Amino acid sequence: MATTENPPNLRESYLFDRTVIAEIQRAAREGIYDIRGFGAKRRLPHFDDLLFLGASISRYPLEGYRERCDTDVTLGTRFAKKPLVLKIPVTIAGMSFGALSAPAKEALGRGASEVGTSTTTGDGGMTPEEREHSRILVYQLLPSRYGMNADDLRKADAIEVVVGQGAKPGGGGMLLGHKISDRVAAMRDLPKGIDQRSACRHPDWTGPDDLEIKIGELREITDWEKPVFVKIGATRTYYDVQLAVKAGADVIVLDGMQGGTAATQDVFIEHVGIPTLPAVRIAADALQELGMHRQVQLIVSGGIRTGADVAKALALGADAVSIGTAALIAMGDNAPELDEEYRKIGSAAGYYDDWQAGRDPAGISTQEDELAARFDPVLGGRKIANYLRVLTLEAQTLARACGKSHVHNLEPEDLVALTVEAAAMARVPLAGTNWIPGVDNP
Amino acid sequence: MAEAATETAVEVVDLASTRLRELNQRLHDLSGGAPGPRRWRVLNPNGAHAVACGLDADVEVEIEGHVGYYCAGMNKLATVRVHGNAGPGLAENLSSGTVVVDGNASQSAAATARGGLVVIRGDAAARCGISMKGVDIVVRGSVGHLSGFMAQTGRLVVCGDAGEALGDSVYEARLYVRGEVASLGADCVEKELGDEHRTELGELLLQAGIDDVDPGDFHRYGSARQLYNFHVDHAGEY
Numbered sequence: 281m282a283t284t285e286n287p288p289n290l291r292e293s294y295l296f297d298r299t300v301i302a303e304i305q306r307a308a309r310e311g312i313y314d315i316r317g318f319g320a321k322r323r324l325p326h327f328d329d330l331l332f333l334g335a336s337i338s339r340y341p342l343e344g345y346r347e348r349c350d351t352d353v354t355l356g357t358r359f360a361k362k363p364l365v366l367k368i369p370v371t372i373a374g375m376s377f378g379a380l381s382a383p384a385k386e387a388l389g390r391g392a393s394e395v396g397t398s399t400t401t402g403d404g405g406m407t408p409e410e411r412e413h414s415r416i417l418v419y420q421l422l423p424s425r426y427g428m429n430a431d432d433l434r435k436a437d438a439i440e441v442v443v444g445q446g447a448k449p450g451g452g453g454m455l456l457g458h459k460i461s462d463r464v465a466a467m468r469d470l471p472k473g474i475d476q477r478s479a480c481r482h483p484d485w486t487g488p489d490d491l492e493i494k495i496g497e498l499r500e501i502t503d504w505e506k507p508v509f510v511k512i513g514a515t516r517t518y519y520d521v522q523l524a525v526k527a528g529a530d531v532i533v534l535d536g537m538q539g540g541t542a543a544t545q546d547v548f549i550e551h552v553g554i555p556t557l558p559a560v561r562i563a564a565d566a567l568q569e570l571g572m573h574r575q576v577q578l579i580v581s582g583g584i585r586t587g588a589d590v591a592k593a594l595a596l597g598a599d600a601v602s603i604g605t606a607a608l609i610a611m612g613d614n615a616p617e618l619d620e621e622y623r624k625i626g627s628a629a630g631y632y633d634d635w636q637a638g639r640d641p642a643g644i645s646t647q648e649d650e651l652a653a654r655f656d657p658v659l660g661g662r663k664i665a666n667y668l669r670v671l672t673l674e675a676q677t678l679a680r681a682c683g684k685s686h687v688h689n690l691e692p693e694d695l696v697a698l699t700v701e702a703a704a705m706a707r708v709p710l711a712g713t714n715w716i717p718g719v720d721n722p
Numbered sequence: 723m724a725e726a727a728t729e730t731a732v733e734v735v736d737l738a739s740t741r742l743r744e745l746n747q748r749l750h751d752l753s754g755g756a757p758g759p760r761r762w763r764v765l766n767p768n769g770a771h772a773v774a775c776g777l778d779a780d781v782e783v784e785i786e787g788h789v790g791y792y793c794a795g796m797n798k799l800a801t802v803r804v805h806g807n808a809g810p811g812l813a814e815n816l817s818s819g820t821v822v823v824d825g826n827a828s829q830s831a832a833a834t835a836r837g838g839l840v841v842i843r844g845d846a847a848a849r850c851g852i853s854m855k856g857v858d859i860v861v862r863g864s865v866g867h868l869s870g871f872m873a874q875t876g877r878l879v880v881c882g883d884a885g886e887a888l889g890d891s892v893y894e895a896r897l898y899v900r901g902e903v904a905s906l907g908a909d910c911v912e913k914e915l916g917d918e919h920r921t922e923l924g925e926l927l928l929q930a931g932i933d934d935v936d937p938g939d940f941h942r943y944g945s946a947r948q949l950y951n952f953h954v955d956h957a958g959e960y
Contacts, residue, residue, distance in 0.1 A: 312952070425834035425853060429817055430776055430796035457951050469836070469855040469874045470893055474950035477891070479872065483833040483852040484792070484811035493771050497792040497811075500746050501776030 303546075314546040315454070317379075317635025317645065319447055319538045319583065319605055324555045326538070326583055327592040329702030330695045331711060334681040342680040349676040350686040353600050355398075355577045356438060356507020356530040359499070363507055363530075364416055364438055366600065367396030368672045369687055370590060372664075373535075373581050373604035374420045374440060374511070376402025378455050378464045378476075379542030379635065380608075381652035382409055383660070384644045387611055389414030390657060391664020395672070400440060400602075403453055403478050405467050406432040413661070418509065421498070423452065424478035426468040430501060438531075439498050440509040441491070443520075446539030446556070446582040448548045449513025453478030456543060459638040461647040492527040499528075509533050514559035514582065515552070521566040525576050533602065534563050536582025540605035542645065543636030556582035556593075558705035561692075564597025573597065574688075587674020594675070595690035596706060603671075610667035611660040612642045733759035738766040742773065749800075752779035769809065774802050777819075794821045797838070813840045816857055829866065832859045835876070841930040848885065851878045854895055860930035870897050870943075871907065879926050881935055889943050893950075897943040898923055900935065909949040915942045 292298065303314065335341035342349060356363035372392045377385050379402060386409045392399040398416035405427015406419055419436030421428060433439065444450060455464070455476040465472040485494045495508050510524040511533035524532050536556025541549065560580045567573040580593045581602035593601050614622075619629035621641035627634060635645035643655030679687045682694045696711040697703035703710040704717035735745050745764065752758045762783045767773055771790035774783045777800040785793070788806035798817040807825035816835035826844035833849065835857030842850075842859070848866035851859050854876045864882030871887070873895030883901035890907020896919070897910070906912070915938075923937035 425815060425855070428815055428834065429836060430778065430798060430815070431817075433796065454952075471950070474893075475952050477872070479853070483849065483871075484814045484830040490791070490810075493791045494811075497772040497775055497795050500743070500772040501796050503747060503750060504743070 315456070315543055315636050316546055316549070316633045317540065317542050317544075318549075318633035319540040320550050321633075322550055324538060324583075325557050325699065325701045325705055326555060327557060327589045329557070329698045330592050330706055330708065331698060332591070332595075332678055332682055332694055333696060335683045339683045341683050342685060344677065344680055347680065348685055349680045351672055351676060353577070353688070355509075355579070355600065358530045358576055359504065359528065360438075360507040360530055361503075361505045362437075364398060364418075366398060366416065368668060369594060369598075369600040369675070370584075370668055370671050371397050371418075371579060371600055371602045372399035372607055373539075373602035374400035374402045374418070374442065375604055375608075376404040376455075376542065377407045377410065377467070378402070378404040378426075378459060378647070379645060381643055381646050381655060382407055382463075383652055383655045383657040384608075384611060385410045386413050386657040387655070387660030387664060388607060389417070390661025391607075391668060392416070394661065394665035395668045397668065398437070401427075401436075403427075403442075403455075404464065405429075406435065407467075411435055413657075420511075422478065423480060423482045424468075424476075425483065426470075426476070426478070433498075434502060436506060438507040438509060439502070440511050440533060441495065441498070441529075442511045443491075443524075444513035444515075444535075445511065445541065446513045446535030446537050446553055447541035448544045449515045449537075449553045450480060451544065451548055451552070452480035454543050454636075456636050456638070459636070459647045461649075464647055488523040488527050491524075495528045507531055509579070511535065513537075513539070513552075514554045514556065517554065517559045517562040518566045521563045521578075522570060525567070525570055525572050529576060531577045531579060532563060532567075533579045533581065534559055535602075536560075536580070538583030539581055540608075541635075555705070556580060556584075557596075557702060560593055560596045560598055561706050567597070574599065584671075587671045587676075588678060590671050590675040591678040591687065591690055592695065594687050595694050596692055599688065606667070607664060608644055610663050611644055612655070612663070613640070613644050615642060618642055730761070731759060732761045732763050734763045734765065736765040737768065737770055737773075742770050746772070746775065749774060749777050749779070749781065749783070752777075752781055754778070767806070771809070774800070777802075788825070794819075797821070807844070808842075812842075813838070813857075816840065826863070832857050835859075837876075839926075839929055845882065850880075851876070851895070854878065858926055858929075860926055860932065862930075862932060864901065867904070868907065870895060870910075873897070877922070877926060879923065879930075879940070881932065889945075891949065892943075892945045894945065896922075898940040899943065900940045903941070903943070906943065909946050910943055911946040913942045913944050915940060 353369045393415035400418040418438045420440045422442045457473045507530040509531040510529040514536045537553030577599040580598040640646040695708040764785045767787045769790045775795040777797045782801045790809040792811040794802040794813045800819045804823040808827045810828045812831040813821040814833045816838045818838045822841040827846045829847040832840040834853045836855045843862045845863035850865040850869040852871045857876045860879045867885035870889040874893045880899045884903045886904040887907035889910030920937040
């Protein structure tokens with residue numbers, strides 16, 4: 281087999297590396313921007329840049345296998361008659377039937393329900409399978425209102441008004457025609473096979489004053505029973521959080537720029553929004569300034585992969601986190617055993633991001649019956665449950681090490697940063713110093 | 723007999739002395755065929771938002787005055803008549819039933835509505851029928867700009883004029899305008915008005931209680947279907 285390694289005298293440009301060159305060539309060939317799934321792939325300041333300060337002489341830890349470290353969280357305590365009570369602080373983010381296959385949506389519901397947490401619909405409405413297998417289901421109200429109706433609204437356990445998402449704050453959506461099956465088309469009241477555009481603005485409200493009235497309408501329709509979430513992509517986070525609180529949100533869902541998407545322009549994914557790390561701290565500060573921290577719950581998403589990410593997000597002020605990309609990976613997306621099939625469609629295991637294309641050999645991001653049939657929703661649900669348990673156990677491990685009897689007792693004081701950037705963004709000291717860039721230190 | 727009498731009597735609710743929450747809750751309590759008054763009269767709405775929204779019962783609600791945002795939003799089965807003007811988002815996401823406004827309606831009337839009939843006897847402002855998904859809308863007067871924007875299915879009938887960018891990015895909805903159209907939006911074109919269209923126009927006008935307008939006077943507009951699948955050569959059209 282011929283080697284593909286290049287001789288050392290060939291120097292690759294940092295500016296024009298092979299990925300950049302390939303994209304320029306693709307753009308020249310196809311004349312259209314690159315649309316893909318997944319989230320931001322560039323290196324960004326993230327929770328990896330933080331470390332916990334475990335207990336020592338000045339703090340004492342909790343015994344790992346003997347002393348309790350609770351993980352429950354209640355969402356929607358501000359106005360809703362029926363808040364959501366979750367056993368773990370990790371929820372499943374909104375992902376549409378259309379972007380995902382019906383068995384994949386079912387698996388998300390099964391897994392979340394097994395461990396006592398919630399899952400969320402997406403742009404396209406609620407499927408019966410999803411409702412049946414999701415003990416706690418959040419119903420998204422998006423600008424397109426695809427699949428939105430009062431019957432399903434009343435079946436939901438909470439309502440999430442989607443203003444934006446981290447992968448494309450300020451952008452609408454597009455489900456490409458080859459994923460528009462008969463069923464997806466019927467649910468969205470559109471012809472089969474056409475590109476389905478989702479608007480970037482809601483059709484019947486604009487701005488925070490209107491949003492307040494809209495939330496009031498949703499509460500009236502559902503007799504003030506259901507929590508109303510407001511989801512925002514992380515950009516002008518301080519103002520957005522305060523305006524959402526002013527508009528009457530029970531819960532803020534904040535999606536950093538690492539948040540995944542089923543189909544968005546690559547340029548949008550990589551160049552709009554702010555990372556999850558600074559966003560969570562800004563949001564918590566905004567809530568604290570209003571005296572609403574823990575009164576209005578904060579769910580953070582965008583790049584949550586491990587229990588360490590969960591624990592760090594909670595320490596910075598979140599009440600819970602959401603996972604999307606990681607959930608798909610847990611179910612089998614990018615699985616090594618599918619590498620050969622990924623290569624047949626121009627990708628490879630570990631790199632696959634063409635969730636918009638509908639040719640997913642794992643049967644997750646597809647509407648082709650043959651591919652979807654490969655995916656076992658029972659097994660997929662089990663994998664989701666396993667993964668959620670691991671995230672929770674890891675977060676508990678770190679919380680106990682910091683002496684916390686509830687994961688919500690983690691706090692910024694438990695953290696230090698490895699980089700100046702992370703210290704400034706998370707507003708915790710650079711490790712080994714008492715320096716927080718941008719903050720007047722004593 | 724007592725129950726029958728209850729169902730034929732008109733229940734009067736004065737919003738000057740009764741909270742909106744109580745009105746909507748009592749109307750919601752009639753869902754699923756539950757016993758109770760089927761005819762309601764609402765006094766002094768004074769521009770309140772979300773009046774008679776989320777109904778799921780075959781009831782008639784007469785509202786004596788102006789309403790704010792989202793009157794009759796997400797309703798099913800019910801008939802709601804507004805004897806005044808309506809604010810933004812009238813009958814948004816309506817599933818079925820009828821909503822009639824004697825006066826004018828503000829922007830985004832019948833936005834994303836999925837079924838039923840919305841009649842506006844005055845004018846409707848911008849974005850009337852935006853993203854409509856099956857509703858029939860009849861406007862006795864004129865509609866503002868971007869009406870029928872991304873309209874998916876259903877029918878919009880305008881007896882007066884239409885503002886700029888009518889039917890921008892329209893899908894399969896049918897748009898009928900009797901008067902002038904300031905301009906058509908992207909991918910919206912005029913289409914032939916055939917006998918089947920005159921027939922359905924006549925039926926819609928009749929349902930709306932309009933008998934002094936000739937269906938033959940209308941022009942029909944709909945999608946050219948050139949933007950249904952993205953092509954770079956059409957990038958300037960978006």
